[in-house]
Amino acid sequence: MSNAAEIPLLVRDYFWKPKWKKEALGTLKGGQKFLNYKRDLLEQDRVDEISSRIKDLKEVIRKRDQDGVKEACKQLQGTCEHSLKSYRPPDALADNLEVFFVAIAVALGIRAYYVQPFRIPTGSMQPTLNGIIGNSIEDPNWKKPNIVKQGFEKLTEGRTYVKAIAPADTEIVDVREKRWFWFFTKTDVFFANGQKIRLNGSPNAVINGLGMGKKLNFYSNDGENYGFVAGGNRRFPVKKGQVLAQGWVDTGDLVLVDKFSYHFRTPKRGEVFVFETRGIERIVSEARMNDQNRGSHYIKRLVGVPGDSLQVQAPSLFINGKLASEPGMKRVMSLEDGYQGYFNAPEIVSRTQKRPQGYRTALNTPTSKIELAKGNGKDQYFAMGDNSANSSDSRYWGPVDEYLLVGPGLFTLWPIENFGFIR
Structure with a gap:
């Protein structure tokens, strides 16, 4: 335990470390790294000698003996250099490359097992989470603002x-x-003469938000396929210099998703969660039919857990016969701060989609109910967007099976104005 006389020295070293000590600690770290990395190539007597030099250096650092530190550093470095015939001390570039690749490995490990960043592509979770939103400007003389x-x-x-x-x-x-x-x-716009332009934002943001669809009389199918399908022949004439789209695009929120929690707890009703779509037939088939690169993950609010019975009576959502009481769902039903409540799905959906097992009825009328399967390894979860009127979710393509769950939404990283925990 440190005595009173040592405390000022500890404080000084904490805020301002002397140059001799920095160099000594660097040499100590290098010696320990050399021993760990080369142990299998070293004779035992060399291992013992290097270990002894490391111990000596630690001792003189502890005693704050600068002359002793200088000599001990010299001895440790010399011992390491002569322990292997082909050994050459690593230069600064090699050290920096090592740090870089270790950092990459750690980041990939964290991404694979703990947290993963996702970009919000659509406005289905607004105003809780913002997707890619386009805003058009009609002024023909408009120019972009200055670069600052x-x-x-x-x-x-x-x-x-x-x-x-x-x-x-x-x-x-x-x-x-x-x-x-x-x-x-990004959005790539292809022309008949072989030229192409690339624009910021999703096709939906460019065509609907920035007004390209209105200017060129595009039509859309479910907001995704704008008359362009594989093998299609629709063409839209344009004149040189014609403004196709102008305005600004707000990039979707960049969020962190917790991939760890669902291995140790069950998903909670009311939380925002991410799931894979590869096992949801309607999403996969639509993407294949429209030749679209649909994202493999969706983010929605978890409004129903296994065993729940759900019913929508706009703007309210009822769970097991009672009004939803979870904070996130109450905000949606409040009709305040940009929330618009919950809506029934169009009746056409119940006639056209193939319903998965456990999917009793579609939420197409205020009297319709959905019962989620529970048990026997077939647990189902119901996902809905907070922007219910403009969200493709479980009302359309059915419940989400348990094996598709990734984890709860954790944190919004960017843009700065939306920084904070996801609620």
């Missing part, structure tokens, strides 16, 4: 400005979503 303002708004709001101009007298023949570095969603 653009940079500031990009950092704080995730906002980018778009002004798309037709490159020639030609036709638009296709519009496709493009993922860039996993997290950034």
